Every structure is written in C-alpha cells, then in structure tokens.
Amino acid sequence: NAGVMQNPRHLVRRRGQEARLRCSPVKGHSHVYWYRQLPEEGLKFMVYLQKENIIDESGMPKERFSAEFPKEGPSILRIQQVVRGDSAAYFCASSAVGVSATNEKLFFGSGTQLSVL
Amino acid sequence: EDQVTQSPEALRLQEGESSSLNCSYTVSGLRGLFWYRQDPGKGPEFLFTLYSAGEEKEKERLKATLTKKESFLHITAPKPEDSATYLCAVRAMEYGNKLVFGAGTILRVKS
Numbered sequence A: 001n002a003g004v005m006q007n008p009r010h011l012v013r014r015r016g017q018e019a020r021l022r023c024s025p026v027k028g029h030s031h032v033y034w035y036r037q038l039p040e041e042g043l044k045f046m047v048y049l050q051k052e053n054i055i056d057e058s059g060m061p062k063e064r065f066s067a068e069f070p071k072e073g074p075s076i077l078r079i080q081q082v083v084r085g086d087s088a089a090y091f092c093a094s095s096a097v098g099v100s101a102t103n104e105k106l107f108f109g110s111g112t113q114l115s116v117l
Numbered sequence B: 001e002d003q004v005t006q007s008p009e010a011l012r013l014q015e016g017e018s019s020s021l022n023c024s025y026t027v028s029g030l031r032g033l034f035w036y037r038q039d040p041g042k043g044p045e046f047l048f049t050l051y052s053a054g055e056e057k058e059k060e061r062l063k064a065t066l067t068k069k070e071s072f073l074h075i076t077a078p079k080p081e082d083s084a085t086y087l088c089a090v091r092a093m094e095y096g097n098k099l100v101f102g103a104g105t106i107l108r109v110k111s
Helices: none
Strands: A005-007 A010-013 A019-024 A031-037 A043-050 A053-056 A065-068 A075-079 A088-095 A112-116 B004-007 B010-014 B019-025 B030-038 B045-050 B056-059 B062-066 B070-075 B084-092 B105-110
Touching (some): A005 A088, A010 A019, A019 A088, A019 A112, A043 A065, A043 A075, B010 B019, B019 B030, B030 B062, B070 B084
Parallel strands (some): A010 A112
Antiparallel strands (some): A019 A075, A031 A088, B030 B084, B056 B062
C-alpha cells in the first residue's frame, strides 16, 4: 500500500541546467499538488493538476517552471535553467477527491531536495 | 495577502508537560483547517481536519479545536516521540485551490 512516491530524494544541479522531479500519487488518486518549502518558511502552493489537466498554476513562476500529470506515468515538475534561488524542498501531494469535497485529505510524499550549485 | 500564523515558533517541553500550539487565520470563508505533523526529512503527515467553529477532534495525546479565528492543538502528557514540526493549513474561499500553510511550530519533548 504505497503512499506518494517522489524521486529523486536529492537532486544537485548546476546553474543553467534542467531539473526534473517525479511524483507517483497514491494508487487511485487523480488529484496532484506541488508545494515548495524554503528554509524557515512554510509550504507554498505551486500547482494543482488533475489527470492530463492543469487546474491551477497560480503559485508557479511563469517562466522556467512547468508541470504535467499525464494519463499514464508520474506527475513531473520541470525547472529549466535553474538558479540558486530554486534550491528548496519540493513536495508532491495527492488526494482522491477535489478541493471542494468535505472529506478531502492530502497525502504528501517525502519530497525532493533540490540544491543548485 | 495569505495569513496563517502559528505560535510559538518553537516549544520545548518535558515529558508529561501538557501544552497547546496556536494557529490563527484571517480568512472569512473558511472551508477547512488542517493539522499536519512533519518529521525531519519527511513530508507532512495528516492529523486532523476541522470545518466549523466549536468542532473538536482527538487522536491519542492530541486534540484539535477550532474557533472563528484560530485553532489550537492541545498535547496532553507528551512523549519524546511527539517531537516534530506541527503545521496548520487553511483552505478558504478566497484562496481558491490553494492550501495555505503556516510556518509551523517546532516541538521538542525531553525525557
């Protein structure tokens, strides 16, 4: 009964490289969220996806960042041309129901720690 | 601006010393207040959801309560294994699809 799986756990990139973060939601969950956690700060919403659709990307920078959740396979958060300020822990969460459901419960993965040199 | 404030930032307790953590929010259209526990190097682990003022939920040594402007996480007779960062998060009409998190309270329980 696997929970949310994220990989890699740690990712080191040099400035200008691309970072690809993967998230496999809980089996049967069709709602996926990405959050970023900076040191000494709370988790910040980035994007909300439902199978093959981006529902809300209001928390994601318009440049260099993109996310997808294809029909088959994991959700991917892609950061192009990384900069030092992108260094953070990136968490993925999934749920079986949408945000308007009263029994909504988000399950989080263990995160990917991105370090940009 | 999103406003979910947790206090204190850090709390040190002796084993068995009960206390409370606070989460205050300024939204008017609350749709749910969530409490999570986060251990170092791990993702947040769900504890409770509260939906309306006056609601209370309990799990082992933890009890969460909700008023119109804040929530409390009461820890009764804590043990060292309760040491973690406790996060609260708010879902509200004005936040749309976002779950807005507070910065957390770091709890350390010494034996």
